[in-house]
Amino acid sequence: MEPDVIQTSTLNNAEGDFSRNIIHVRITDQIKELQTVLRDRATSRSDFIFYADRLIRQVVEEGLNQLPYQKCIVTTPTGSQYEGLHYEKGNCGVSIMRSGEAMEQGLRDCCRSIRIGKILIQSDEDTHEAKVYYAKFPPDINKRKVLLMYPIMSTGNTMIKAIDVLQQHGVKEENIIVLNLFCTPQGVKSVIKKFPQLKILTSEVHPVAPNHFGQKYFGTD
Ligand SMILES: O=c1cc[nH]c(=O)[nH]1
Numbered sequence: 001m002e003p004d005v006i007q008t009s010t011l012n013n014a015e016g017d018f019s020r021n022i023i024h025v026r027i028t029d030q031i032k033e034l035q036t037v038l039r040d041r042a043t044s045r046s047d048f049i050f051y052a053d054r055l056i057r058q059v060v061e062e063g064l065n066q067l068p069y070q071k072c073i074v075t076t077p078t079g080s081q082y083e084g085l086h087y088e089k090g091n092c093g094v095s096i097m098r099s100g101e102a103m104e105q106g107l108r109d110c111c112r113s114i115r116i117g118k119i120l121i122q123s124d125e126d127t128h129e130a131k132v133y134y135a136k137f138p139p140d141i142n143k144r145k146v147l148l149m150y151p152i153m154s155t156g157n158t159m160i161k162a163i164d165v166l167q168q169h170g171v172k173e174e175n176i177i178v179l180n181l182f183c184t185p186q187g188v189k190s191v192i193k194k195f196p197q198l199k200i201l202t203s204e205v206h207p208v209a210p211n212h213f214g215q216k217y218f219g220t221d
Contacts, residue, residue: 021192023177023201025062031055031203035182039210048216055181055203056106056151063147063179063201064110067091092138094119096150096162099214103149103179117141121161130161135169142170149179153200154209156187160194173197184209 025031034055037043043051069085076082093107093116094100104116117137124131138144146166153159159178166176173195180202188205192198214220 016189016192018188018192021196021198021200022188022205023062023066023199024205025058025201025203027203031058034058035204038181038213041212043216045216045219052102052151052181052213052217053106056103057109059179059181059201059203060103060106060110060147063107063177066177066199066201067145090144091147092117092141092144093147093149094137094141094162094166096121096148096158097134098218098220099151100149102214102217103151107147107149107179119162119165121158130157132161132165135165137166137169141166142172144171145175145177146171147179148176151181152209152211152213153178153180153183153187153191153202154211155184156190159187159191163191163195163198177201181213182206182209 034051037047037051038055064087068088070088072084072086074082074084091111091114093104093114095104095116095118097118097120101118107114107116115138118134119132120134121130121132123129148162148166150159150162163173163176167173174197176198178198178200180200182204183200183202184207185205187209188200191200
């Protein structure tokens with residue numbers, strides 16, 4: 001039997017207006033190729049890591065475009081003045097373990113000394129409720145903008161729990177930018193319903209999430 005062809009879809013207006021919340025990486029043929037390799041079950045693990053790191057880098061670079069910058073003037077080697085920009089201090093990353101850790105290096109490659117916190121959330125074996133097992137953040141996280149890294153968002157339950165924890169540490173919803181590779185319309189809807197000020201930066205909104213991501217990237221079961 002021919003497998004169903006998965007069509008790319010995005011959230012349509014009938015599903016709600018998420019235009020203020022979703023930031024889409026610009027879909028070029030290059031980005032589509034990276035997504036295709038990551039979805040292809042025939043992709044070897046080493047190719048998977050290589051292509052995932054490339055897509056992560058694109059999402060991270062776009063995430064940095066969302067941060068605040070300030071005007072500055074520098075002097076060039078010829079002694080002239082150049083009016084430029086430098087980033088405003090006060091950002092940090094937070095990865096949702098374990099798959100979010102795959103995005104840490106991409107962030108560090110762009111921001112060498114950025115602080116990165118971590119949250120571990122797992123489903124309770126009996127109740128299936130998302131439970132926080134570990135959370136460690138920079139002490140002044142309530143004053144920072146947070147790049148919250150999680151590559152695959154399916155139901156949105158883990159993301160909702162992670163944002164709850166950040167809010168308990170004083171982080172404002174409008175200071176959080178989710179960095180994501182693949183998310184489902186359902187996940188987006190449930191997260192935005194709870195956090196209407198949130199920004200989610202993604203490369204693809206699609207009904208089928210590549211849930212094998214973490215296992216294949218880290219080579220675990
Ligand atoms: O926090 C930031 C943001 C942009 N660039 C950096 O090096 N750090």
